[in-house]
């Protein structure tokens with residue numbers, strides 16, 4: 562099947578004050594149609610850089626090598642229209658001085674060519690789809706009047722307003738408490754299936770990623786360590802680093818225990 566997004570030997574270096582920081586090197590991977598791909602790795606491993614590169618949001622001074630292709634689309638993808646982006650902090654996507662309704666309707670007008678009235682109707686439907694309580698009155702609310710979890714629901718509604726082919730969630734649940742985090746993950750799953758979107762789910766948390774993703778790509782120091790089906794990554798990682806991440810998450814390194822048990826040293 563033709564992949565939705567295809568990265569070929571992508572390299573990204575940031576340039577500032579005459580120095581260059583290489584954030585990604587030689588990344589080749591595909592995001593398939595309708596699949597949920599997770600990118601995991603420690604802070605600084607290049608996850609956000611990858612997301613920004615795909616969305617075309619890197620600063621103009623950045624040096625980009627390799628290719629990013631959208632074979633299905635047949636044209637240059639547009640952020641907001643073909644790609645919906647949800648950041649860790651909803652403040653990055655929500656404007657504090659505009660009502661919720663104004664900002665979602667604006668996306669619908671810009672990218673779907675709806676008129677004012679239709680765009681508000683679409684905004685209300687979207688708030689309903691992200692399960693915001695009382696969508697009709699939420700239209701006239703300002704972001705600060707909502708809880709953190711509700712703001713993230715609004716940010717998701719805005720991200721999917723133009724029916725993008727790809728939804729990117731960059732640590733979108735990392736600032737939320739565990740219960741709200743689980744609710745938002747469930748919501749994202751639901752919307753992906755309903756709209757046939759592909760998902761790029763970025764997280765430092767391998768356990769969370771394994772709940773949502775069909776495949777997981779492990780990043781370290783700007784390199785792709787391994788990429789495989791979630792099941793394979795979790796049960797039979799081929800790379801030592803992936804195993805480290807799994808062990809760190811369980812808070813227990815099971816390998817030495819198993820070896821001791823085998824040697825009959827564990828009573």
Ligand code: ADP
Pocket residue numbers: 575576577582583584602603604605606607608609610611
């Ligand atoms: P992650 O999202 O995995 O934490 P990032 O993609 O944010 O990683 O960062 C990858 C590397 O690029 C890090 O070394 C980081 O310091 C560097 N970096 C990120 N953004 C910039 C920038 N705007 N200018 C210079 N260096 C940057």
Ligand code: MG
Pocket residue numbers: 608609610731732
């Ligand atoms: Mg990041």
